[in-house]
Amino acid sequence: MSTAVAQKKGFGAFMWDYLTTVDHKKIAHLYLVAGGLFFLLGGLEAMIIRIQLIKPDNEFISAGLYNEMITMHGTTMIFLAAMPLLFALMNAVVPLQIGARDVAFPFLNSLGFWLFFFGGVILNCSWFMGGAPDAGWTAYAPLSTTSPSHGVDFYVMGLQISGAGTLIGGINFLVTIVNMRAPGMSYMRMPLFTWTIFVTSTLILFAFPALTVGLFLMMFDRMFGSVFFDVAAGGNVIIWEHLFWIFGHPEVYILILPVFGVFSEVFATFSKKRLFGYSAMVFATVLIGFLGFMVWAHHMFTTGMGPVANSIFAVTTMAIAVPTGIKIFNWLFTMWGGAIRMTTAMLWSVAFIPTFTIGGMTGVMLAAAAADYQYHDTYFVVAHFHYVIVGGVVFGIFAALHYWWPKMFGKVLNEKLGKWAFWPFFIGFHLTFFIQHFLGLMGMPRRYWKFLDGQGLETGNLISTIGAFFMALGVIIFVWNIIYTHMKEPKASADPFDGRTLEWSIPSPPPFYNFKQTPLVRGLDALWIEKSEGKKAMTPAEPLGDIHMPYGSIIPFVMSLGLFIAGFGFIYQVDNPVWLSLVFIGMGITLGSMFVRSVKDDLGYHIHKEDLEKGDGQL
Amino acid sequence: MKGWMGKFRALFLLGSLSLILSGCGVDKVSALKPEGYGAELLYDLMILSIAIMIFVFIVVMAIYTFVLIRYRQKKGQEDYIPKQTEGNKMLEIIWTVIPIILLLVLAVPTVTAVFDLAEESSDEADIRIDVTSAQFWWQFDYAGEEISTSQDLYIPKGERVYLTMKSADVIHSFWVPSIAGKIDTNPGDNENTMYLEATEEGVYWGQCAELCGPSHSLMDFRVVVVSPEEYEQWVSDMQNADPEAEPETQVAQEGKEIFENNCLSCHAIGSQPKGVGPNLTNFGDRTKVAGIMEPTKDNIKQWILNPNEIKPGNTMPANLVDEEEAGKVAEYLMQLKPSEVTPESAQ
Numbered sequence: 003m004s005t006a007v008a009q010k011k012g013f014g015a016f017m018w019d020y021l022t023t024v025d026h027k028k029i030a031h032l033y034l035v036a037g038g039l040f041f042l043l044g045g046l047e048a049m050i051i052r053i054q055l056i057k058p059d060n061e062f063i064s065a066g067l068y069n070e071m072i073t074m075h076g077t078t079m080i081f082l083a084a085m086p087l088l089f090a091l092m093n094a095v096v097p098l099q100i101g102a103r104d105v106a107f108p109f110l111n112s113l114g115f116w117l118f119f120f121g122g123v124i125l126n127c128s129w130f131m132g133g134a135p136d137a138g139w140t141a142y143a144p145l146s147t148t149s150p151s152h153g154v155d156f157y158v159m160g161l162q163i164s165g166a167g168t169l170i171g172g173i174n175f176l177v178t179i180v181n182m183r184a185p186g187m188s189y190m191r192m193p194l195f196t197w198t199i200f201v202t203s204t205l206i207l208f209a210f211p212a213l214t215v216g217l218f219l220m221m222f223d224r225m226f227g228s229v230f231f232d233v234a235a236g237g238n239v240i241i242w243e244h245l246f247w248i249f250g251h252p253e254v255y256i257l258i259l260p261v262f263g264v265f266s267e268v269f270a271t272f273s274k275k276r277l278f279g280y281s282a283m284v285f286a287t288v289l290i291g292f293l294g295f296m297v298w299a300h301h302m303f304t305t306g307m308g309p310v311a312n313s314i315f316a317v318t319t320m321a322i323a324v325p326t327g328i329k330i331f332n333w334l335f336t337m338w339g340g341a342i343r344m345t346t347a348m349l350w351s352v353a354f355i356p357t358f359t360i361g362g363m364t365g366v367m368l369a370a371a372a373a374d375y376q377y378h379d380t381y382f383v384v385a386h387f388h389y390v391i392v393g394g395v396v397f398g399i400f401a402a403l404h405y406w407w408p409k410m411f412g413k414v415l416n417e418k419l420g421k422w423a424f425w426p427f428f429i430g431f432h433l434t435f436f437i438q439h440f441l442g443l444m445g446m447p448r449r450y451w452k453f454l455d456g457q458g459l460e461t462g463n464l465i466s467t468i469g470a471f472f473m474a475l476g477v478i479i480f481v482w483n484i485i486y487t488h489m490k491e492p493k494a495s496a497d498p499f500d501g502r503t504l505e506w507s508i509p510s511p512p513p514f515y516n517f518k519q520t521p522l523v524r525g526l527d528a529l530w531i532e533k534s535e536g537k538k539a540m541t542p543a544e545p546l547g548d549i550h551m552p553y554g555s556i557i558p559f560v561m562s563l564g565l566f567i568a569g570f571g572f573i574y575q576v577d578n579p580v581w582l583s584l585v586f587i588g589m590g591i592t593l594g595s596m597f598v599r600s601v602k603d604d605l606g607y608h609i610h611k612e613d614l615e616k617g618d619g620q621l
Numbered sequence: 622m623k624g625w626m627g628k629f630r631a632l633f634l635l636g637s638l639s640l641i642l643s644g645c646g647v648d649k650v651s652a653l654k655p656e657g658y659g660a661e662l663l664y665d666l667m668i669l670s671i672a673i674m675i676f677v678f679i680v681v682m683a684i685y686t687f688v689l690i691r692y693r694q695k696k697g698q699e700d701y702i703p704k705q706t707e708g709n710k711m712l713e714i715i716w717t718v719i720p721i722i723l724l725l726v727l728a729v730p731t732v733t734a735v736f737d738l739a740e741e742s743s744d745e746a747d748i749r750i751d752v753t754s755a756q757f758w759w760q761f762d763y764a765g766e767e768i769s770t771s772q773d774l775y776i777p778k779g780e781r782v783y784l785t786m787k788s789a790d791v792i793h794s795f796w797v798p799s800i801a802g803k804i805d806t807n808p809g810d811n812e813n814t815m816y817l818e819a820t821e822e823g824v825y826w827g828q829c830a831e832l833c834g835p836s837h838s839l840m841d842f843r844v845v846v847v848s849p850e851e852y853e854q855w856v857s858d859m860q861n862a863d864p865e866a867e868p869e870t871q872v873a874q875e876g877k878e879i880f881e882n883n884c885l886s887c888h889a890i891g892s893q894p895k896g897v898g899p900n901l902t903n904f905g906d907r908t909k910v911a912g913i914m915e916p917t918k919d920n921i922k923q924w925i926l927n928p929n930e931i932k933p934g935n936t937m938p939a940n941l942v943d944e945e946e947a948g949k950v951a952e953y954l955m956q957l958k959p960s961e962v963t964p965e966s967a968q
Contacts, residue, residue, distance in 0.1 A: 065838075317732070338688050342688075342693050366727070375659070375802020445826065447828055
């Protein structure tokens with residue numbers, strides 16, 4: 003466990019270790035901590051929103067601040083909490099599941115994290131520097147382009163920088179999964195979690211550039227006087243909506259596919275059964291990823307695209323329900339005939355099925371374009387996407403953390419506390435969001451700072467706010483569980499849950515080189531195959547030999563820091579050109595680091611065979 | 622169970638579902654209490670989709686409950702290894718094909734409704750209204766009638782009224798849940814159209830449904846549905862309204878003068894010239910002040926003195942006049958009642 007290392011090395015050395023690390027397991031810790039903190043921040047914003055809506059005509063916060071809250075809640079939860087938490091899981095698990103010693107580009111992996119981190123910090127600096135963005139997380143022009151404070155500038159710079167990090171991460175995992183699978187692991191033998199990360203990475207590769215382009219247009223409109231979204235000068239505001247959703251819809255699948263992978267692993271492990279219909283599941287994953295690019299305009303049924311476009315996008319959207327349904331039934335039949343162990347990880351996964359089914363059903367209802375004229379931009383939509391994103395992604399992240407915590411940190415999270423966290427969160431979740439379907443149909447649009455008396459919305463909103471407090475309680479117990487586990491729980495074994503995939507064949511947590519010898523994969527659920535034949539470990543695919551490892555580097559951190567500094571320069575040069583100096587300083591740091599990286603050879607080092615034979619491989 | 626219920630079970634279920642849902646919400650506000658062609662069409666589509674979804678949910682939950690009860694690992698079973706089933710082609714086909722059929726059942730009426738609601742005016746004789754949204758109010762210009770008004774939209778019962786929507790600033794969205802769905806109002810050339818066809822008389826709650834700034838949640842308006850005869854009356858009254866008419870009381874006359882000196886540059890009375898602020902021709906008949914407050918003199922005064930306190934972020938300047946003057950202006954505005962037909966007529 004990392005804290006033990008810290009005690010040995012001292013705090014400075016511990017920090018330096020993490021600032022320079024290129025080890026995917028430590029980068030996973032970084033993503034987890036940063037994403038977790040942003041999750042708590044986004045949760046706090048959510049609580050403030052719900053307190054404001056506890057009664058009609060409430061004056062808890064001002065209208066302007068409310069719009070900042072909803073914007074930051076959405077932006078934070080999607081870009082700074084859900085994405086990095088999923089990247090934490092990808093980093094922690096994918097290289098282990100495919101039997102690799104690290105990702106394809108460890109240096110880029112670190113760069114991806116620091117870009118995301120500094121982007122998130124820029125965005126949140128806005129709170130202290132004249133106001134957060136207030137145009138909604140979708141930042142529709144011209145509300146965003148004409149918003150008077152610097153808030154939207156922070157949104158543009160923050161997302162641009164962290165988006166670059168995400169894109170880098172996506173490409174890295176794509177290359178890793180294509181190139182670095184252990185011998186014998188064909189595509190159709192990859193664990194489903196790896197498959198979903200593979201498809202997710204592809205989606206990142208194709209979806210994020212649309213956001214990048216949109217953000218550049220907005221950046222130039224706000225900072226350098228261009229008029230892409232200025233109708234008075236011949237611009238067109240609908241272009242932003244298209245660009246945003248061409249990114250934004252695949253983004254939803256970028257979030258949900260990895261947790262589909264998580265649930266597939268958890269259901270199989272805790273039912274002691276092979277995943278039912280593996281090839282159908284792979285097919286469904288790929289199909290969802292593909293269709294995910296065909297449906298973006300269903301976010302725009304009321305934009306005025308005309309009946310033909312609305313009909314086409316309605317039908318393609320409905321089509322996505324088919325592969326998703328395939329997945330639900332395959333999970334049910336994975337449990338069918340199994341021996342189900344209701345651990346906390348399994349509890350979150352089991353709770354996911356009805357919750358996500360409701361979210362999927364309301365999704366199909368929303369896909370009925372004409373009916374969406376009533377649902378659109380109401381609390382019905384709010385309820386729908388919280389059912390899929392909280393009921394899907396967040397439940398999935400909790401399941402994954404309980405499942406892989408021993409692999410990440412060497413200890414199994416306390417089961418009793420885990421269940422105590424689950425129930426208030428689960429009950430609170432349904433209290434908060436189920437009623438919101440009805441609030442929407444009863445006439446409450448979303449993003450409403452206050453609702454007025456006499457519209458019949460009082461009871462529903464009160465119930466919703468009470469539910470939110472239960473969810474907060476669940477999160478607090480979960481955080482307590484983490485602290486408790488690291489103080490009291492014993493060290494975990496290599497395979498505490500009777501796992502089926504390669505990550506469970508090595509110690510918890512794994513040594514920094516992961517696999518002493520690359521394993522030979524003989525089928526799906528590689529470890530399960532060996533175990534069912536009575537073997538204790540994987541058959542190695544290579545003789546014991548020297549292992550080549552990369553050196554750590556501070557350059558990714560410095561490179562990102564440069565962009566962070568330049569970001570402030572870009573934002574404030576509108577007020578005074580003197581600030582351009584920050585752009586030059588920041589870009590100088592970034593380009594300088596790139597130059598150093600390019601000219602300085604970094605060949606890495608070898609762990610020698612003799613040291614590996616000594617056992618622990620510690621150098 | 623009685624015989625006829627078995628036969629008509631599907632209809633019965635749909636009917637009771639519809640009954641349960643229609644208990645939700647307040648009349649003239651809720652999309653679940655449809656009183657217009659569009660809202661009724663969409664309500665039926667909603668009921669159909671909810672029925673299909675409930676069927677799917679029941680199937681999933683039945684399997685789910687069975688599996689979780691039947692296949693829990695029991696005490697003493699810790700070493701039991703279940704059969705490692707690979708999958709089942711037949712089952713995969715079943716749960717692919719049945720959803721496709723269900724979705725087709727939903728897709729056909731969806732597409733029909735989309736085209737139905739996209740109908741545009743083809744006849745010059747139709748009632749056509751240009752709707753312009755702005756932060757945070759609504760302007761209604763009756764095409765060919767030389768009538769302009771804002772905040773309260775008068776339409777006749779039972780007739781199709783065609784709206785052309787645009788925005789003066791950011792994107793808004795026009796939504797009257799009980800009469801029809803919503804459509805965005807875009808700035809620039811991206812004009813949208815929709816129609817309203819109310820089946821009952823009444824005063825309906827309308828709102829903005831696209832985030833448009835701090836007072837987004839306060840951008841309410843009303844649709845006043847009156848009988849066709851009353852509508853005709855209203856149109857001619859509005860056309861004959863004299864913007865220059867002298868008020869009866871002394872206070873109101875003084876108010877008129879103050880208004881002309883301070884307010885007229887933004888607020889029009891009569892259909893010409895158009896102002897950048899809300900048209901006030903029939904202000905005295907308004908259901909609400911600024912869309913949200915009761916139309917009392919005090920409220921109007923309060924609004925004139927400090928509009929930003931009530932609707933943050935709106936562009937009307939504060940303290941153009943002092944408190945006494947504001948009272949006089951309020952007096953003047955409240956007697957602007959050009960028509961006999963008022964929201965009270967809509968019963």
